Amino acid sequence: MEWLSSALGPQPMMAMFLTIALGYLLGEVNIKGFSLGVGAVLFVALFMGWLVPKSAPAPMVGTLGLALFLYAVGVQYGKQFFLGLTSSAGRKANFIALTGVLLSGVVSVLFLKMTSLDLGHTLGLFAGAGTSTPTLQAAIVTLGNDDPAVGYSVAYPLGVAGPILFLYITFMVLKPKIEVPAGGGLELLEIAPNDAVIKGKTVGEVLAGLPAGIEIAALRRAHHNVPATHETALQPNDVLLVTGKNPETLQEAARQLGEVHEGRMTGDRRDLDYIRVFASRPAAVGRTLADLKLPDGKPHVLVHVRRGDAEIVPNANLVLEYGDRVGLLAHRDDFAALRKFFGDSIKGTAEFSYISIGLGMALGFLLGAINFPLPGIGKLALGLSGVLIVALILGNMRRTGGLNWTMPLSANLVLRNLGLTLFLAQVGMSSGPKFVNTVAQTGFLMIGLAAIVVAALVLPILLLGLGVFKMPYDEVAGIVAGACGNPAILAYSNKLTPTEKPDLGYAMIFPGMTIVKILFVDIVPALLSG
Incomplete structure (x- = not known):
């Protein structure tokens, strides 16, 4: 492979876009309804990073990509997010999702005392079980190393397949009656x-x-x-x-x-x-x-x-x-x-205002740079979650004077997917060598622990939603999709329950739970060190 290293090592941009192409090709492979989607870019990037370590792009490429992803998500779902905070149904759904997210975080931290894994690996397991790329980035910044990418890459496939499996089993056991709206147009x-x-x-x-x-x-x-x-x-x-x-x-x-x-x-x-x-x-x-x-x-x-x-x-x-x-x-x-x-x-x-996205992103980075004092912990900076928070506010406002903050859905999807793809490619290529070494030592252990973290995330939501609050199955499926965050889970929920409730639940839950996951990996290291 000397020729490959010689060709790609001095050309990080060429290596990155080749990684993206191969990743999407792998992501389209469908095995009985399951596919990795954009997540496959991470696995190809890990392999590329191990094969050609010098081909990794600069970290700023990943930061820019993730910032674009968060901004597009916030602007798209801002209105639904604040509706979820103000309505009784939305608050109940957020409470159920919050229970699952926090429990999965607590379980992942408990592994520190029970296993030989370090903090970066366990936080990566938490981020991967929730398929939350922004959480991975926050953990990397907080710890100052790429250890979370190892746990993330091990847990990510289970974070996609696990919730889908739980939703399928629950659907087959309960056999809920779903009222499907007739007609797709006016x-x-x-x-x-x-x-x-x-x-x-x-x-x-x-x-x-x-x-x-x-x-x-x-x-x-x-x-x-x-x-x-x-x-x-x-x-x-x-x-x-x-x-x-x-x-x-x-x-x-x-x-x-x-x-x-x-x-x-x-x-x-x-x-x-x-x-x-x-x-x-x-x-x-x-x-x-x-x-x-x-x-x-x-x-x-x-x-x-x-x-x-x-x-x-x-x-x-x-x-x-x-x-x-x-x-x-x-x-x-x-x-x-x-x-x-x-x-x-x-x-x-396809058009949107570059003035609005420039101002919005600048305000988000400004908020993320502010250090907020937390008693007993020290100071906390929101980092890239500041971009998401500002985008949610602007998405709810829609318009200020003559300035439109929103963007067309088609343009939003392009910007969102491009940003996420750039981040996955960059972080995967940077952490490839460490991933191979760590998995070779603790691979089966980390896979088992990742499965437990996924179960701790999904099962409480299903039990609370269906068992305690007696909510309809399609609403609970939307909460599961929003708490887990992966679009593949939402797509599967829509396949099982072809109503609009999974989409509404995802829109209300996803932004808030993303912020919670980011804050979790920001705060936990400070608590443990204290």
């Missing part, structure tokens, strides 16, 4: 209401008695289609265009109001036609629908917003983001003005 239904049902009422008053998730977008009156607002007074012989995501809910609305009357409204596009535009103009993005001042012209109505793969029934408090696809009913004469107002550029799905 559904339309024309309803001719009974005069007695709408007499003397406005659209808003009628909606108050209908199932949740229903909107009345337009109505047909005197052979013309006109937009409907909550203040619109209904008259006899009106036909309503009702929208929603669930066909069963729409049918229930039809049973309450009158009868289905298809074809009159959708077949007549003289007054209202459908147009869908991309939200890409800065003045329209980052504002609630109530604050949007649509261009003057003939009456029009905003029917739906599609964000990523999700269909959203609009409400006054919905904040538009770059790349949203906005569906409207309007007169064709106003189409050009509406396109100009929203921007209607597909570039909006």
Whole structure:
């Protein structure tokens, strides 16, 4: 392998990107539904670091990559995170997740007194069992060495496979009944209401008695289609265009109001036609629908917003983001003005403000550099968790004046995955030689201990969620995914329970538990040394 060392040793960037390519290739290998995904980059990087020790990139590459990952996660999930802190359901879910995370941390620290492992290895086991790359970085910085990367790399595969196995066994034993929502897009239904049902009422008053998730977008009156607002007074012989995501809910609305009357409204596009535009103009993005001042012209109505793969029934408090696809009913004469107002550029799905990300990252690094006094411990610096905290705050704010803090989901995913990949490649290549030596001495012991730490993380969540609080299985699966943090676990939860609850649970839990894990590896060394 002399030729390989000679070729890659002086070329760390070439070695790193070759590692990334091979890692993703390995990560796509699927064995009965299990794959390593981006985590495979770490294992290829460890091998590359052992094979060509001099090829490791500079540490700043890994720091930059992880900072980008944390910032993208925080901006994406900021709103859901703070919702989880303020709602009763969110606080209960965070408590359950916190119990599992702290118990796994305590178990990993107990191994210090029971085995020959050092602190770096045990903190690495904790980080790997929770598949938390930011925790690994925090442990490396706190201890000043790469020992945590060894424990992390041993525990990481179990941190992915273990929770999936626990979720599968629990699902097969309990056989929970999961109510799967029907329909993936927006559904339309024309309803001719009974005069007695709408007499003397406005659209808003009628909606108050209908199932949740229903909107009345337009109505047909005197052979013309006109937009409907909550203040619109209904008259006899009106036909309503009702929208929603669930066909069963729409049918229930039809049973309450009158009868289905298809074809009159959708077949007549003289007054209202459908147009869908991309939200890409800065003045329209980052504002609630109530604050949007649509261009003057003939009456029009905003029917739906599609964000990523999700269909959203609009409400006054919905904040538009770059790349949203906005569906409207309007007169064709106003189409050009509406396109100009929203921007209607597909570039909006990939663009974000470099001013906002620059300021946000700078504030995050500033917060991370501040030393906070902790009684009995000394001083604690948040490090890169400061970037995550600032990003969560900005993601919840969405917009400050003319500055948008959010970014399109597609751009967010690219930035997040790129950052995580760079960090895994750099830290793996730097710790490759030490990994091989340590695993050769204690490999089977560390694998067994890693399995125990994973069980200590997942089992309390399942027992508390399903046994004590009697929560639905899909909600608990989301909590498990958020506490463990790996997207593969979330994907498997969605496969078992194809509802939105795992995604919501993951979004509420993941950022907070990431901060808890980082603080744990920051504080524990100070406590043990004291």
